[in-house]
Amino acid sequence: MAVRQDLVALGKKLVEQGPVKTLHTPRRVRILYNGVYIADTTSAVYVWEHEYYPYFYVPKSSVKEGVLHPSQHSNDAAFQTATLRVGDRSTDRVLIFADKGIAEKGKELEGLVRFEFGAVDAWFEEDTPIYVHPKDPFRRVDVLHSTRPIEVHVNGIVVAKAESSFHLYETGLPCRYYLPPTAVDRKLLRESDMATACPYKGIASYFDLVLDDGDKDRFKDLIWWYRSPNLECAQIAGALCFYHEKEEVEILLDGEVVRKPKTPWS
Incomplete structure (x- = not known):
């Protein structure tokens, strides 16, 4: 018992x-x-x-x-x-x-x-x-294409830059910015064993970000992406999203710093 x-x-x-x-x-x-x-x-x-x-x-x-x-x-x-x-x-x-x-x-x-x-x-x-749990009927997910230029800085270093991105709005959560997979220097990425599941988006895979050859500045599970997202989020397939809550991550959208969100994962 x-x-x-x-x-x-x-x-x-x-x-x-x-x-x-x-x-x-x-x-x-x-x-x-x-x-x-x-x-x-x-x-x-x-x-x-x-x-x-x-x-x-x-x-x-x-x-x-x-x-x-x-x-x-x-x-x-x-x-x-x-x-x-x-x-x-x-x-x-x-x-x-x-x-x-x-x-x-x-x-x-x-x-x-x-x-x-x-x-x-x-x-x-x-x-x-x-999958995971029933979808909340009071929650929705919108994916919007944006041509506002976007940059991602990690520890003050520009690690990603794109002329457009997908903005994912999910009720009750901060906007997430999904960049083209070519926006990041692939030499900085290391595949992670981490995987998470979302009933709205699907199964996410992760990358560590490494800023030097010796792995000294290695940031675990800093980036996630969906190989085969659910239908309502199909536009973000393959796109990369940075863990904006992390202290070392700064996102600039159209030249302006985006306020760092506070979430249960901060």
């Missing part, structure tokens, strides 16, 4: 304090586990457990019969931890909320099931896979 204590704490918080917000959706949501669609619904609910992005919770009635095994030791009548078991595989990263009796703040959760996003094999909205 120790492994589920974080789930117990989450369930308790949600039923007592309520989620940040919820939103019902008519999208068809399906969950795949061990070759079986264990949930299939057009009545899923976006649930913001925190302010950053939502999860999908699904009605208990949409879950395949016989795959959920509630804990026999629930310590809260408003929710239970449970095990999902299909064939020879199982995961205990599941919360089931009671059909009724939840206090007002958590009432939207009645009758819903929370499957840990990464504990199952795949999620689908209609027939489109969901």
Whole structure:
């Protein structure tokens, strides 16, 4: 039971304090586990457990019969931890909320099931896979081509220069500037093992930047790029974006220094 204590704490918080917000959706949501669609619904609910992005919770009635095994030791009548078991595989990263009796703040959760996003094999909205987490319906991404000249300085040295770039605007985040891959001297770049994933843009690869032959001035994971971005961000394929939050990075746009952003990654 120790492994589920974080789930117990989450369930308790949600039923007592309520989620940040919820939103019902008519999208068809399906969950795949061990070759079986264990949930299939057009009545899923976006649930913001925190302010950053939502999860999908699904009605208990949409879950395949016989795959959920509630804990026999629930310590809260408003929710239970449970095990999902299909064939020879199982995961205990599941919360089931009671059909009724939840206090007002958590009432939207009645009758819903929370499957840990990464504990199952795949999620689908209609027939489109969901990566990392569900996209926030209140967030959008715009990619705009700009012919304002741009320069990037690292430790006071000009390392990139271009006559145009793509400006990526993502709700709640600073503008990101994607430069042509030829805007940077390739001798300064070293491939990194780092990779990150974004449900809006896709899987990012990274470069270290090296300012001298001896790797003394090596800046880890300072630049990222997308080989095959998602369709809505297709324009940034191959383009390079510098980690503007880093102290050593300065960006000049049309000759003016761009204010350094403050983000959770600063």
